[in-house]
Amino acid sequence: MGALSALEEALENRWAAVWARVLDKEPVELLDALRTECDSNAVVCAAGRVLVPNAYDVALADEVHDELTRRGGRVGQAITDSLARHAERHGYEWAGPLAVHIARSDDLPNGRYSVTSRVMPHVSAAGFPHAG
Known part of the structure; x- marks a missing residue:
């Protein structure tokens, strides 16, 4: 195992511990759900x-939200970083800039979650009106 892989594994384990405290259960389940969503929607466009x-909800x-x-944006960034590392390890290309949006849902029982993904087109700066 290379030094970078060992560092990545150590960081993932650290965030797993944070998630375990936040969610009061194994955080690997949610991270695995994100990775599975990514893998399940991978499209081979050409050799290699x-x-x-690029958009995950x-x-x-x-209660979990x-x-x-209360903990701020650090956990959301950790989730995004973990998904980015997963894609890099598999050689995936994002369909646009990566975004992970975390929202509250009244329809989910405590401790549960749902994960969905979609392609969100890149919006160029030309699409916004200029400040006058």
């Missing part, structure tokens, strides 16, 4: 070129 969705039960909100 595999595209994956994670819906969390109220509240706990994450």
